[in-house]
Amino acid sequence: MTAGSTRLPLTVVGGYLGAGKTTLVNRLLADPRGQRIAVLVNDFGEIGIDEVLIGEAADDPSILSLANGCVCCSLAEGFAKTLGKVRGMAHRLDRVVVEVSGVGEPAKVARWSRTPGFSPDGVVVVVDGSRIGEQLEDRRIGETVAAQVADADLLLLTRADLLDDEALAAAEAVLQPHSSAPTLRAPADPALLFGLEPVAGGSDADEHEPRDSAHAEHVSCSRVLREPIHRDTLDLWFQVRPRGVVRAKGILRMDGSPDMRSVVQVAGNHTSVTTSGAWSGDEPGGEAGAGAVVAIAMPGTPRAALVKWLGMLDS
Amino acid sequence: MGSPSPTAIYPAAAVHTLDPSRPTAEAVAVRDGRFLAVGTVDDLLRIDGATVDGSLERSVLMPGFVEAHSHTMAGGMWLHTYCGRFDRRGPDGHVWPGCTDLEAVIQRLREAEADLSAAGAGPDEPLLAWGLDPIYYPGERLVARHLDLVSTTRPIFVMHASCHLATVNTALMEFDGIGPDTDMEGLPKDGSGWPIGELQEPAAMFLADSAFRKFWERMRAEESLWNFGGKARNTGTTTLTDLGNRSSTDPAEIERFRKAVDHDDFPARLSVFHMPTPGTPEALEEAAAAVVATRAESSDKLRFGHVKLVVDGSIQGFTARLRWPGYLKGGNGIWVVPPEQVADILRPYHRAGLLIHVHCNGDEAVDVYLEAVEDLLTEHPRFDHRHTVQHCQLTSPSQYRRMASLGMCANVFANHTWFWGDQHASETVGPDRAARMNSARTALDLGVPLSMHSDAPVTPLGGLHVAWCAVNRLTPSGTVLGPEERISVAEALHAITMGAAHQLDMEDEVGSISPRKHADLAILEADPFTIDPVELRDIPVRGTMLGGRIFEAG
Ligand SMILES: Nc1nc2c(ncn2[C@@H]2O[C@H](COP(=O)(O)OP(=O)(O)OP(=O)(O)O)[C@@H](O)[C@H]2O)c(=O)[nH]1
Ligand SMILES: [Mg+2]
Ligand SMILES: [Zn+2]
Ligand SMILES: [Zn+2]
Numbered sequence: 107m108t109a110g111s112t113r114l115p116l117t118v119v120g121g122y123l124g125a126g127k128t129t130l131v132n133r134l135l136a137d138p139r140g141q142r143i144a145v146l147v148n149d150f151g152e153i154g155i156d157e158v159l160i161g162e163a164a165d166d167p168s169i170l171s172l173a174n175g176c177v178c179c180s181l182a183e184g185f186a187k188t189l190g191k192v193r194g195m196a197h198r199l200d201r202v203v204v205e206v207s208g209v210g211e212p213a214k215v216a217r218w219s220r221t222p223g224f225s226p227d228g229v230v231v232v233v234d235g236s237r238i239g240e241q242l243e244d245r246r247i248g249e250t251v252a253a254q255v256a257d258a259d260l261l262l263l264t265r266a267d268l269l270d271d272e273a274l275a276a277a278e279a280v281l282q283p284h285s286s287a288p289t290l291r292a293p294a295d296p297a298l299l300f301g302l303e304p305v306a307g308g309s310d311a312d313e314h315e316p317r318d319s320a321h322a323e324h325v326s327c328s329r330v331l332r333e334p335i336h337r338d339t340l341d342l343w344f345q346v347r348p349r350g351v352v353r354a355k356g357i358l359r360m361d362g363s364p365d366m367r368s369v370v371q372v373a374g375n376h377t378s379v380t381t382s383g384a385w386s387g388d389e390p391g392g393e394a395g396a397g398a399v400v401a402i403a404m405p406g407t408p409r410a411a412l413v414k415w416l417g418m419l420d421s
Numbered sequence: 422m423g424s425p426s427p428t429a430i431y432p433a434a435a436v437h438t439l440d441p442s443r444p445t446a447e448a449v450a451v452r453d454g455r456f457l458a459v460g461t462v463d464d465l466l467r468i469d470g471a472t473v474d475g476s477l478e479r480s481v482l483m484p485g486f487v488e489a490h491s492h493t494m495a496g497g498m499w500l501h502t503y504c505g506r507f508d509r510r511g512p513d514g515h516v517w518p519g520c521t522d523l524e525a526v527i528q529r530l531r532e533a534e535a536d537l538s539a540a541g542a543g544p545d546e547p548l549l550a551w552g553l554d555p556i557y558y559p560g561e562r563l564v565a566r567h568l569d570l571v572s573t574t575r576p577i578f579v580m581h582a583s584c585h586l587a588t589v590n591t592a593l594m595e596f597d598g599i600g601p602d603t604d605m606e607g608l609p610k611d612g613s614g615w616p617i618g619e620l621q622e623p624a625a626m627f628l629a630d631s632a633f634r635k636f637w638e639r640m641r642a643e644e645s646l647w648n649f650g651g652k653a654r655n656t657g658t659t660t661l662t663d664l665g666n667r668s669s670t671d672p673a674e675i676e677r678f679r680k681a682v683d684h685d686d687f688p689a690r691l692s693v694f695h696m697p698t699p700g701t702p703e704a705l706e707e708a709a710a711a712v713v714a715t716r717a718e719s720s721d722k723l724r725f726g727h728v729k730l731v732v733d734g735s736i737q738g739f740t741a742r743l744r745w746p747g748y749l750k751g752g753n754g755i756w757v758v759p760p761e762q763v764a765d766i767l768r769p770y771h772r773a774g775l776l777i778h779v780h781c782n783g784d785e786a787v788d789v790y791l792e793a794v795e796d797l798l799t800e801h802p803r804f805d806h807r808h809t810v811q812h813c814q815l816t817s818p819s820q821y822r823r824m825a826s827l828g829m830c831a832n833v834f835a836n837h838t839w840f841w842g843d844q845h846a847s848e849t850v851g852p853d854r855a856a857r858m859n860s861a862r863t864a865l866d867l868g869v870p871l872s873m874h875s876d877a878p879v880t881p882l883g884g885l886h887v888a889w890c891a892v893n894r895l896t897p898s899g900t901v902l903g904p905e906e907r908i909s910v911a912e913a914l915h916a917i918t919m920g921a922a923h924q925l926d927m928e929d930e931v932g933s934i935s936p937r938k939h940a941d942l943a944i945l946e947a948d949p950f951t952i953d954p955v956e957l958r959d960i961p962v963r964g965t966m967l968g969g970r971i972f973e974a975g
Contacts, residue, residue, distance in 0.1 A: 189627070217605060217606050247760065249752070249753055
């Protein structure tokens, strides 16, 4: 159905009421890095969708308002309709971000990213660092918050600005039993949360120029590939990613389907491979190559570890 | 002064007014669509210009039933093929026998397929069905292989009763490109990697894009509302609710309701509740003002301006929020809105003087709602607000007492005892708590104004069935579930008429046969006050009178 057309990466942003989801999404919209982004705000329960906002970089920054169904199950129709609409606009979009309601289940919403026209781009769960301890203990909302945290591929700890190191460490410690996802502290570079595009050309293990001085500490690295990749190599590569890797993305050729563009995604704990149309030759790495990968890691991650890891794909 | 409008006197086999000042009568007199008086025929004949209409003389008359919790979807479902476990009567009066096993489901679909083909439907036109509830077929599972026996060419989409699951056939999967390569949670596959045809949760259903959307689009078709009205007429119901409509302030939506409900031939009144969306205080303030403005759009038959919020899920779906000890299998349900946000969402509506109903199935959800109402009343006291707990299934005596103190009402989901009572005892909460569920007796004893509902289409519309459940508390396995919580026939009939009218703020207009109220009747073929209470639900309904006009059941 979608062979030949591109699939829009869909990122899910979840987290309890007031955690800072909209703040994060607004940061992304304020600095979309040239990407055209559709944001869906899911305000009600797990499946209602209220409106679609299109990021500044879109050709047509229109706001689509959507009428909803009434009973809970018919809200799903609202979501289906919205996604149908977004799919229809795919040619003028680069990605979709869905903000889940404060009690929504992010993993359930993420399932929609496997429907035609979309590709999963991970689940970011936003956690209020100043409240997470008490929230997880709360008789009423504890299970809800714990389940959201467990759904995360990446965790973002907000209100870090209000906390001292001890409190931050304490917040990270209470998250640990619930998730092995990398935990970033707000404000984080949107590129960490929503990924970077592999760049064309460039030498082996070329370090990106930091784009935002506040985030200069993050380590990033890219590599152009010469040969199509074997699936087993990729699976192994996923497994041995160095600690601290937050994001990686590759647009490359697999040896099983060298004529297709395969999109490889790592978002914290989330990994996926999807195909997205035919290999055109315009992909990063040039016509003769087999694509490129880029990775970003937490501050303090040894760059050598990243270089070695990306090198695995080209040996 | 001209002569008064014509007055019709309807003598009946019995008239139960549900008005304690004059509980029974020989006949009712109707003028200008309202009850003018009740009494003996002789008394009523003294009214200037009154004439006798004998058409109801063999029937038993009651005030038309008031359903204080239903959804218009209950009409739309009938645009799809019914394949539920229990007999169900369609809006046209046709009784669809319950499918007692999966073989019967397949047979039902075969007939529907033949009908579709005979009606000239194109080969890609999907066959859509509803109401399948696998909880009744333990050990069996409907999969594509079964549906392929119905058709190998026409797409088939069967929505389960919970709306969380659908089963589709191979033709549909081929049509929508669902195959071994489709990688999705909620799309179970067989040993060889092929999807078995089950789509779990809406995201997976969306893979069957065209059928899934068509299923819901039909819910908004004009015919859907008319079917809902037909269901009302067939069950003696004269006042319906659409309990929770997110678009109820949208002029196009209002017009859609007007076009059907205000039509002279539409056989029921309808109160459409607004379902708020959480938002900033300013956005909520604005939304509340918009709801207040919709009150001006109301007519004698169509009502706008009340509010409905959902706090938790359902008990049979294990998603209602329970207090300790939770579900038998452990764990707890889900919040549909954050519990600490309930008061904030309701505040502007409460302050604007609107009536609020909140869906709380589990007792923890009830706590959250009661705390919110207590806060709101402390901030902004109101007389006679009638804020209502909807479903109220596991509410404890102390919660009922608190509701009484706060001036709140209960609308109890009595039908559950029959439809899921056995499952509540064995699967969800165990026999002890199941026996205490939907405790209408406790509610009444503690002074909480009571109504009872069907939540159609969750269970079939029909006041007599609801009353039968509360009076008998029988389950399909023959158990009397919680005999102490049974209520009398009179109490049950009050709940489905005056009790419901009170909670809809309509008791001055409907709910009893009293002078000046709308001439709305349930026309019955037997007397619910004298029949064996076990037969309450079997009383044939001849139809209704709405505003003085008789509507014969289909
Ligand atoms: N100090 C501080 N405030 C923050 C941070 N992130 C968010 N906030 C504030 O927290 C409040 C809630 O933030 P939102 O972004 O609206 O939270 P949300 O998760 O979208 O909230 P809901 O959609 O209502 O569940 C706002 O007042 C934000 O300005 C942060 O990192 N530091
Ligand atoms: Mg938000
Ligand atoms: Zn409900
Ligand atoms: Zn309902």
